[in-house]
Amino acid sequence: MAMRGDRLLSIVLLLQSYGRMSAKTLAEQLEVSERTIHRDMEALSRAGIPVYAERGKNGGWRLMEDYQTKLTGLKEQEIRSLFISPSLQLLEDLGLARSSREARHKLIASLPPLYREQAKEVWSRIHIDTGTWRNQKEKIAAxxxxxxxxxxxxxxxxxxxxxxxxxxxxxxxxxxxxxxxxxxxxxxxxxxxxxxxxxxxxxxxxxxxxxxxxxxxxxxxxxxxxxxxxxxxNLPTYEVRGLAAPAIVPRLMFTGRFVKAVEKEAPGEDGWIPVTFSFDTEREAKEYVLGFGDQLKVTEPPELRKALIKAAEAAVDFFRREYE
Structure with missing residues (x-):
């Protein structure tokens, strides 16, 4: 369907440029059969594009006089790309949300009927939201x-x-x-x-x-x-290798903002799954690993293992003082 839509628009643009073209010439230009060109002309006519055939030796297909496409050269996919919903949040920051909506309505009105409904469909099928779930907008005074x-x-x-x-x-x-x-x-x-x-x-x-x-x-x-x-x-990297309990592997695949990469390997005989993480710093790695308790073991680097023991002991001492 997309390929045919591009071809139909190409026919209109060719007729607009050359005035009159035979079905044979159009077929050669577009690398299809003359029968396909005749079917395309019927489709254009049904879509409201004023094409008609002139008979005789020098005949061919023409557009009604003074007819002009309003989006010269744009293909179907290109037109769709113009109607992908922009980020409403960013447009609001710039004070352009209302202007953007009005501009898109004007752009739709300028489309040939053949593409108008398809362009409208893009709005109902694709939406881009750059906000976060809690949507904490930064205040920018200036x-x-x-x-x-x-x-x-x-x-x-x-x-x-x-x-x-x-x-x-x-x-x-x-x-x-x-x-x-x-x-x-x-x-x-x-x-x-x-x-x-x-x-x-x-x-x-x-x-x-x-x-x-x-x-x-x-x-x-x-x-x-x-x-x-x-x-x-140029970001610093702190790589950590470890073993994860099978129950937490799905959660590891949805990493937090500190983890740049997660790789997993085949489970060992004991069922634990080898994993590799990449953090910015040792502190970020330590806080992340501690969050999984006894479900995540660190094998490398050894200094992180020592830091985890020290942090866990400090946490236990703190809770004992506070809650016992």
């Missing part, structure tokens, strides 16, 4: 200021809170906003480098009268992909 500065290319004086709680004052050139999940980042140049600033940590932002020249070769999407890859490649 979000509107950031957006205006990006469009107007104004330099910004920001007070930024680092991860350690300390703040600093910086003059930056805002290049764009990027969302990772529901978390927004300001991408801005500072000196000779381009950096990412978590928008919720920008305590204040003051636009300056001074503007800047945006680099012609800066591509936000390409920069962000490279930045994320560099961040991931």
């Amino acid at each position: 979000f509107a200021v950031l957006q205006k500065a990006i469009w107007r290319e104004n330099k910004l004086k920001i007070i930024y809170e680092r991860a350690d709680g300390n703040t600093s004052v910086r003059i930056v050139c805002p290049l764009g906003l990027a969302a990772k999940g529901r978390v927004w980042y300001l991408v801005a140049s500072h000196g000779e480098s381009v950096r990412n600033y978590r928008a919720s940590r920008i305590r204040s932002a003051e636009p300056l009268d001074e503007t800047f020249t945006r680099p012609d070769d800066f591509n936000l999407a390409q920069y962000w992909e490279a930045s994320m890859k560099s961040f991931i490649d």
Whole structure:
């Protein structure tokens, strides 16, 4: 069905470009039989596309005069991609939720009848939700200021809170906003480098009268992909090997935010299943393993085994003092 839909749109675009074409020429262009072209013309006519045949030696298929497709060159899959529901949460953050809905309605109205209903169907079949189950939205005090500065290319004086709680004052050139999940980042140049600033940590932002020249070769999407890859490649890794009780293996497959990878092997003769985890730090590994009690054994590294014993003994001593 998708292939035929693309072919029908191609026929309309060919007739629009060349005016009149014979069934033979159309068949050669689209690599189908002339019989298929005649069936396609019937389908186009039923869909409301004004095609008609001219008889005679120089005859062929034509579109009614002045008829123009309104989405020139778009294939069926391409049209569908335009109607995938965007993230409502991110559109709301940007103040564009209502505008997005109105734009999609206008886009549907501009489609040929052949694709209008199919485009509407995309809304009812695919929905993207970037919110979390608890949906704790980060408060961004200066979000509107950031957006205006990006469009107007104004330099910004920001007070930024680092991860350690300390703040600093910086003059930056805002290049764009990027969302990772529901978390927004300001991408801005500072000196000779381009950096990412978590928008919720920008305590204040003051636009300056001074503007800047945006680099012609800066591509936000390409920069962000490279930045994320560099961040991931440079994350510390702490690998842990162990044995898991069969009952908890399904839970291990749905790892938490600290675990980057989980691999499992065939069960041993005793039924325990060898597993491999990759964490950022020893502390994260220790807290994760302790959460499974006697259902998860650590075999490597040996220093983690010692840290687990020490942490478990400290927990037992604490509970005895508090509850006995």
